Amino acid sequence: MEKRLYSLEDAIAKFVSDGDVVAIGGIGRNRCPMEAVREIIRQGKKDLHIVGREKGMDFDMLIGAGCVRKVSFALVSLEEFGLAPNFRKFAQEGKIEIDEHACGSIINSIRASAMGIPSIPVRGLIGSDVFRYNENIKEFVCPFTGEKMVLVKAVNPDVAIIHAHRADEYGNIQIFGSYWEDILMAKGAKKVIVTVEEIIEHEEIRKNPFNTAIPYFYVSAVVHAPRGAYPTSCDSYYNYDDEHIKEYAKLAKTEEGFNEYLKKYVFK
Amino acid sequence: MSYTTAELMISLMAKEIKDGYRVLQGLYSPMPMLACLLAKNLHAPNMVYFNTSDAVDPSPSEVPFSTAGPKLQENCIAYMPLVEVFDLAQRGELDLIFLGAAQVDMYGNTNLSVIGDFRKPKVRLPGGAASAYLCAFMNTVIWVPRHNAKVFVEKVGFITGQGYINGWDTRERLDIPFGGPQKVITNLCIMDFEPKTKRMRLVSLHPGVSLDDVINNTGFELIIPEEIPQSPEPSQEELDFIRSIDPNNVRELEFK
Secondary structure (H helix, E strand, C coil): CCCCEECHHHHHHHHCCCCCEEEECCECCECCCHHHHHHHHHCCCCCEEEECCEECHHHHHHHHCCCEEEEEECEEECHHHCECHHHHHHHHCCCCEEEECCHHHHHHHHHHHHHCCCEEEECCCCCCHHHHHCCCEEEEECCCCCCEEEEEECCCCCEEEEEEEEECCCCCEECCCCCCCHHHHHHHCCEEEEEEEEECCHHHHHHCHHHEEECHHHCCEEEECCCCCCCCEECCCECCCHHHHHHHHHHCCCHHHHHHHHHHHCCC | CCCCHHHHHHHHHHHCCCCCCEEEECCCCHHHHHHHHHHHHCCCCCCEEEECCCEECCCCCCCCCCCCCHHHHCCCCEECCHHHHHHHHHCCCCCEEEECCCEECCCCCEECCEEECCCCEEEECCCCCCHHHHCCCCEEEEEECCCCCCCECCCCCCCCECCCCCCCCHHHHCCCCCCEEEEEEECCEEEEECCCCCCEEEEEECCCCCHHHHHHCCCCCCECCCCCCECCCCCHHHHHHHHHHCCCCHHHHHHC
16 A cells, blocks of 8 residues: 655645546535645636535635636535525526536436446436436337336546545545445546644554455545534534624625635635 | 424424324424424424435434434444435435425425525525435435525525426426425414415414415415314423423524
């Protein structure tokens, strides 16, 4: 096993390229890799195609900072703090390409990537305009049963970025809580960056192999980033900071406000 | 008895959950979360409760603001990623999901995507989460905390969640015969769908709400039955449970 411990700066510089398809872990305001998102913005990455199921501030910040060309999503929202202001503005002005999915199709597009197949049959979506406008979802009739379904194209991320609880320096990753699509993303991407709360001894991994959510050979870089999900939650480690998210929602409504937010929390 | 509209809606949503049902609760779904916990703890102990925290049958001491938050994993039996809950749904083994909407039309189609042109919308909405996927084959209940003519429109400009499309047998003709919206529960009333035309029909009015309140706040012609009962009020036991598990008033989030 090779050691894969990187600084965040080096990991993002080495493994995220302009134009990449980037799958981003977590959902809503829970265990999103926010420190990595901030580093992508600091490094001024461009033309990214970001992929996630139900996303919030992470997507909205990347879009607002001009890092994004295309968005694949089932939902982008700040929940009770309102519509995601940059996502909304950039979509309305036609500045980002919209690849709107439903949860079941986007998860399966990630899953197909992990399975090594170009597309996957899925029930649902027929009759919805989400299906009508999505060129990566096609009608499909099962050749065995004649059932009408849809085929969802694999999204094949270039890189997956995930925040987890613990890892050793070889990149054996432990997650204590919900997985959402994090594991499918790690298994479906060409490169995988995992930021973690704690780096632990390798022996700890061997003692509790049931806790290993992602084994080392999937992982390109592991980064020690305590509170790396902040202001989103990290299970038993810390809760989301609603006051911070509220501040973001308020500031991001205007370009000046968004820049003020970046200055205060990203380029500090 | 004194209760809030949120408490009434939670009690009515919980009543849609029959004992033994398998129910999924989504993201930003504070009232469905409380309805699931209420049903599981009072009238539907054999229900299986899935949520966006990936938790099976959690029993939290109090409910969180984020309905995918870590608190909603507390005392759960197992973690089950959503992809596996969806597998269950595709097998026909998930009974119900509650879905929200920015707009709902007379056939129960919902819009959570765009107002205006899809490519250059006047308003870009958040997206429908699981709607377009599950509405094609599952029974759903739509909840609307603000019943007005901006939400209840004659025809949605974009179908995110499939209702009965153009009514009648449209779903059968599209080869999506199963499922569809069963009820619409709002701050004013309960509605369902007339079996033949699949048009939305009034079922009951909430206490203190008049028929005119509903008609004036609905942007299409509702089917009005001859007799209109009053929606059942929450019981004291239900109110006690809701208040004990929600000391931070998460239930009022959508009314602020």
